[in-house]
Amino acid sequence: QKEVEQDPGPLSVPEGAIVSLNCTYSNSAFQYFMWYRQYSRKGPELLMYTYSSGNKEDGRFTAQVDKSSKYISLFIRDSQPSDSATYLCAMSASGKFYFGSGTKLNVKP
Amino acid sequence: GAVVSQHPSRVICKSGTSVKIECRSLDFQATTMFWYRQFPKQSLMLMATSNEGSKATYEQGVEKDKFLINHASLTLSTLTVTSAHPEDSSFYICSARTHGGALTDTQYFGPGTRLTVL
Numbered sequence: 549q550k551e552v553e554q555d556p557g558p559l560s561v562p563e564g565a566i567v568s569l570n571c572t573y574s575n576s577a578f579q580y581f582m583w584y585r586q587y588s589r590k591g592p593e594l595l596m597y598t599y600s601s602g603n604k605e606d607g608r609f610t611a612q613v614d615k616s617s618k619y620i621s622l623f624i625r626d627s628q629p630s631d632s633a634t635y636l637c638a639m640s641a642s643g644k645f646y647f648g649s650g651t652k653l654n655v656k657p
Numbered sequence: 658g659a660v661v662s663q664h665p666s667r668v669i670c671k672s673g674t675s676v677k678i679e680c681r682s683l684d685f686q687a688t689t690m691f692w693y694r695q696f697p698k699q700s701l702m703l704m705a706t707s708n709e710g711s712k713a714t715y716e717q718g719v720e721k722d723k724f725l726i727n728h729a730s731l732t733l734s735t736l737t738v739t740s741a742h743p744e745d746s747s748f749y750i751c752s753a754r755t756h757g758g759a760l761t762d763t764q765y766f767g768p769g770t771r772l773t774v775l
Contacts, residue, residue: 580762591663591750591766592701599761636700640762643689643754649700 554648680751
């Protein structure tokens, strides 16, 4: 079993839709949770960072962590074509990081 | 947010030559940096963890004599691909770890280096 599971997609939505991206994990020791956005041929860009459980909002993005279910989500409101990218979840404990395989999102104009 | 740079962004070389890639944390100090490799349409593959002032830790299957890593300062790590061959052609990405107390532990990535070996 992988430490972090993420649906690879692709996920295709119309412009303006609410997007939900998810990851599950198995290690209850994870304390730090991240979402990265990666455009083609670019390095990943840190979008959201959460410590422990709860929600965090930044503009159109909301990150949610449910440690009891070992489940994290990233919501994108009013999605734009510029949001088309691969989204990677990541989590860490004791300095070791684990990445999901990434979900490819396509927002159609 | 923290900024990590990588140089060069793209390199084309002949088979058998060595290529050095630099990774710098521009506005913070990073005791730990990571090197990743990414093939087209695939996820990140961790190659090694680089700690300032000590030897890098390589992931299983990564040849340490092939991929030389040096982390001589708190803001610079280098990856040298020695005697490069076409199968080494890939997208190489570095990242720097920020760890500010109990509430912060994350990585910031560089923009990547595309290596093409002819």
